């Protein structure tokens with residue numbers, strides 16, 4: 220349908236942090252399927268779990284229990300502050316489910332309140348409701364009228380959330396760090412202030428950790444670093460390390476769905492759950508979030524050194540292995556293409572910013588190599 224502005228490269232194979240194109244050219248992959256391939260490409264733990272489950276049982280519908288879904292939900296609950304989980308096929312579906320749960324909560328517990336406050340430059344997915352939640356005009360404008368009930372307030376501004384709150388508000392939904400919006404990190408106290416406001420007004424706090432979760436920012440979930448707990452949380456991307464899966468989780472008191480009010484044919488099928496369970500178990504066992512924190516710091520230091528060397532770089536931002544480099548001018552695309560030439564995949568997240576989100580298993584040596592490529596590209600531009 221020509222909805223993607225594709226880079227003219229066809230990738231055919233991947234292993235760890237590396238991918239190869241159809242002409243045999245090798246690349247260091249600092250895009251990782253858009254922050255998805257958390258354990259690197261084709262990690263043996265994932266491959267083994269997928270192959271084993273493919274030979275055992277792949278789909279049952281949610282009319283029946285399956286062991287992989289129970290195992291995955293148990294682990295998600297054990298490794299987070301939430302009590303229950305619903306498994307979906309994607310991030311957007313997880314967001315959609317979280318929105319439905321918040322609306323149901325509003326109907327049952329908040330006198331029919333249904334409005335959800337979201338913030339500018341957010342990204343919550345591509346369905347109509349998720350688009351209404353995504354407070355960026357370029358995503359919304361082509362599809363108006365959008366579902367109502369979403370109030371877009373300014374990012375990193377507690378007063379804006381307070382001003383947007385009415386008797387009709389049931390929830391506030393935020394990414395702890397905005398991913399697609401350009402890797403925007405809020406002030407240290409922002410999430411705490413939002414949490415306190417939600418508590419004061421009896422609103423649900425929904426954290427969209429689809430990009431920040433599962434170790435990406437150096438802890439299992441980003442909320443841990445901000446000293447808050449969400450009532451509802453969405454996850455996806457890194458939880459499958461490359462297979463399509465997502466989930467929304469909630470605290471017991473927010474779990475107001477009754478049987479029949481939400482569902483999915485494929486969501487939570489044993490094939491995806493077995494794969495995701497193996498990935499999550501490995502991430503926990505090997506303390507991959509701690510490795511991501513160390514490598515993130517190393518990469519961040521390296522990017523900051525480049526920023527000292529080249530005036531065209533105005534800022535390095537992010538946490539863990541979700542980082543961005545901002546330029547004085549709109550050169551992210553051309554810098555990204557020059558990196559590609561030299562065998563490094565990076566993402567142009569904004570016209571003036573590149574995003575770095577390698578597998579969480581990336582090594583120091585691979586980071587050195589990526590930094591050297593970036594250095595040589597920037598040097599040539601001078």
Ligand SMILES: *Cc1c(COP(=O)(O)O)cnc(C)c1O
Pocket residue numbers: 309310311312314342343344345394398399427428429430455456465
């Ligand atoms: C990627 C992303 C989504 C959408 O997930 P899909 O799997 O693409 O549907 C939603 N929210 C955030 C924060 C994301 O980064």
